[in-house]
Amino acid sequence: MNFLAHTFLSGSDEELLVGNFIADSVKGRQKDGYPAGIRRGIELHRLIDTYTDSHPIVHQTKERLRPEQGKFAGVTTDMFYDHFLAANFEKYASISLLDFSLYVYQTVESYSHILPERVHYFLPYMVKQNWLHRYAQIAGIQDSLNGLSRRSTFASNMSTATQTLEENYQIYKQDFEQFFPELQNYVKQVVAT
Template sequence: MNYLAHLYLSDADDHHRLGNLAGDWIKGRLEHHTLPDRVLDGARRHRFVDSVSDRHPATAVARSYLGPDRRRAAGIILDMVNDHFLVRHWDDYASTPLPRFLDNAYGSLERTRALWPAGGERMMERMIRDDWLSSYGDLEIISMALERIAMRMRRDPGLGDTLPLLRREYVALEEQFHRLMDDLRRELHPR
């Protein structure tokens, strides 16, 4: 799952949201960190969500739609595409309108700025400033974001030129997103 899904699957308090969003930058054993307990609880949630998502049957099926030439990039592509589907189907999953949810989530992150883990500060700053998450509803934005990620890599693992593939497999990927999200929601009982 990607940024919006992690925020959605988080508890509503500031520290838990930070930990769940920034879990990729909180490395190693959590008990060795001096972060507040709720940030660490959020990081645990992040790891749990990633673990369930990575081994979920819907993810395996979705990976197959991306083809063997995108095997190494499939995780990144699916993370971004799942956030796209979450934006598109937000009203099916949340009672709070997306703009209000994002205002609250961005506010939580701003209030915890002093705790942002090293490596994530610049990304979180840009995500808030440019409101990345609401733009994820546009599939072309997802494709452009994947291409920008590819440009930062030494060699593109298959992130470039994804738009035709995503359009072709859209309905099939969307179905797998719903299977995964429904199971995660049942597991975590979010708001």
């Protein structure tokens, strides 16, 4: 899962959301330097990633993408799944995607004093270009995948992935629709403990 799913799965707990948002920029035991609520969000992010990476439906999506995407099949799957969440946001949330996106940006920015350097670097671009809202369009996913491809130190086909998405849209959408409710249930159980 990518930024949209991670923040959405944080519910209304702001510290959980911020921790979940910054987790990829916090390595190993660095999390111990954060307040308890943020730490919990970082841990939740890691649990979501572990659950997602080991799920058979996600594995199926990655395997479909692997011939073209190679080792980037997982990243591409994350972006596809965020697209399906964004494109169908009203099915999962009681708030519009635009309002939710603005809420995420405002919340994360309000914790600027604790954000990792990497987040300080990309957050202004994310806000200005409204990445979370743009995930609802294939062009928005294409822009994100192009950016990832440019920053990759290895050759990748991420810039061509949306062509595969368009050609097999219903198949990938079905994967997401089967998987995401299971992920939501898993997160509810984890957060409740």
